[in-house]
Amino acid sequence: MTRSGWRVGAHPVKFDLMRVLIVGCGYVGLPLGETLVRRGHEVFGLRRSTVADERLRASGIVPLHADISQPDTLKVLPLGFDWVVHCAATQGGGVEDYQRVYLHGNLNLIEWLGACPPRKFVYTSSTGVYGQNDGSVVTEESPTAPGSPTAQVLVAAEQVLLAAAKEGRLPAVILRVAGIYGPGRGYWLRQFLSGQARLEGRGQRVLNMIHRDDLVSAIETALVSGRPGEIYNVVDDEPVCQRDFFQWLASQTGLPMPGAAESETSPLSSRAVTNKRVSNRKLRHELGWTLRYPTFREGCLAELQRISGPNAGP
Numbered sequence: 001m002t003r004s005g006w007r008v009g010a011h012p013v014k015f016d017l018m019r020v021l022i023v024g025c026g027y028v029g030l031p032l033g034e035t036l037v038r039r040g041h042e043v044f045g046l047r048r049s050t051v052a053d054e055r056l057r058a059s060g061i062v063p064l065h066a067d068i069s070q071p072d073t074l075k076v077l078p079l080g081f082d083w084v085v086h087c088a089a090t091q092g093g094g095v096e097d098y099q100r101v102y103l104h105g106n107l108n109l110i111e112w113l114g115a116c117p118p119r120k121f122v123y124t125s126s127t128g129v130y131g132q133n134d135g136s137v138v139t140e141e142s143p144t145a146p147g148s149p150t151a152q153v154l155v156a157a158e159q160v161l162l163a164a165a166k167e168g169r170l171p172a173v174i175l176r177v178a179g180i181y182g183p184g185r186g187y188w189l190r191q192f193l194s195g196q197a198r199l200e201g202r203g204q205r206v207l208n209m210i211h212r213d214d215l216v217s218a219i220e221t222a223l224v225s226g227r228p229g230e231i232y233n234v235v236d237d238e239p240v241c242q243r244d245f246f247q248w249l250a251s252q253t254g255l256p257m258p259g260a261a262e263s264e265t266s267p268l269s270s271r272a273v274t275n276k277r278v279s280n281r282k283l284r285h286e287l288g289w290t291l292r293y294p295t296f297r298e299g300c301l302a303e304l305q306r307i308s309g310p311n312a313g314p
Contacts (some may be wrong), residue, residue, distance in 0.1 A: 017041050018119075018223075021081040023068060023109065024088025025056060027185065028124070032085065032216045033061040044081070068105035071112065079116040083223050084109070087124040098153040106157050110164050121161075121172045122222045124215075127208055127233060129155050129176060132276040135206055139279045140176070140231045146274070162229060171228035175218060178235035178278055181299065182212030188242075189300055191258075192249050193307075198261030200273075203243025208235045208278045211299040214291045218283060225287045232283040238295040239277040245296060252304060 018041045022029040025045030030052075033043045037060035045052075045061040046068075053063040066073040068088065086109060090097035106123065113121070130138045131146040144155050161172040181189055188207060191197035210218075218234045226232065240248075250257050283289045293299035 018082035020083045023086045028087045034059045069100040071108040074112040082119045084118045084121045095149045098150045102157040125176045127176045127178045127278045137277045165229035173222045173226035174231045178208035178210045197258040205275045206239045208239045211293040221289045235278045235280045
């Protein structure tokens with residue numbers, strides 16, 4: 001299944017070229033696929049619809065179509081992938097959608113790939129599985145006891161994959177991903193720029209974030225070096241409290257600080273609120289992952305420049 005290639009540089013190193021399947025080839029999966037294509041890998045992008053086929057092909061990605069919540073649609077797809085990445089996202093974000101994509105989707109992928117398991121399977125979970133609300137530092141060893149029903153589904157999905165890895169059925173690696181921001185995306189940044197942001201209480205709740213480009217590099221790092229059955233947090237080097245984040249944005253943009261949120265209109269009033277500092281030490285130290293945007297400052301500055309540039313757009 002694999003081919004051989006040579007990395008260009010002062011000291012060329014031989015490496016395997018992989019046949020890669022990206023499940024959910026969208027906001028994260030597409031740039032991941034583009035990166036892997038540039039490395040020389042053969043990349044397939046799985047989506048439910050054909051709407052992005054032209055863009056995938058232009059990027060050198062072979063489009064495939066199936067719904068991972070419907071196992072019969074997977075049976076008609078080719079097998080023989082060296083690497084598989086599950087980074088699909090829900091459409092509505094409700095509990096049923098989470099169960100369909102993350103829990104049942106992973107169960108169906110385990111069953112389908114069982115006939116020809118990949119060398120590595122990487123799944124993007126969420127730091128939302130940590131339920132801590134005391135501002136403490138959490139690591140991969142910290143307990144997962146989330147209060148929200150959707151995060152509870154994510155924990156169940158992780159347990160399914162960890163069991164498959166332990167039993168030798170699927171070499172699954174789990175990435176717990178913080179809040180993603182980047183081109184065209186970033187809840188707190190866009191709330192601030194639109195004037196809709198509000199401080200929760202005194203603004204001391206900690207925000208954990210990761211730039212989309214650094215998430216792509218984390219997935220690639222996990223594909224190459226991640227250990228099956230292991231969990232790695234994907235977050236930048238500096239979780240930041242809400243007030244400090246908005247103060248920095250105000251200093252960079254000249255826009256006013258947000259006012260205080262009324263509890264009944266807070267965007268978080270309808271779901272469990274967590275407050276923790278997620279550590280990325282394991283991913284950096286064990287796998288040698290490096291960040292292009294080590295803190296929110298570098299990442300948000302790049303986004304502010306992109307938004308205000310002559311070719312601004314998603």
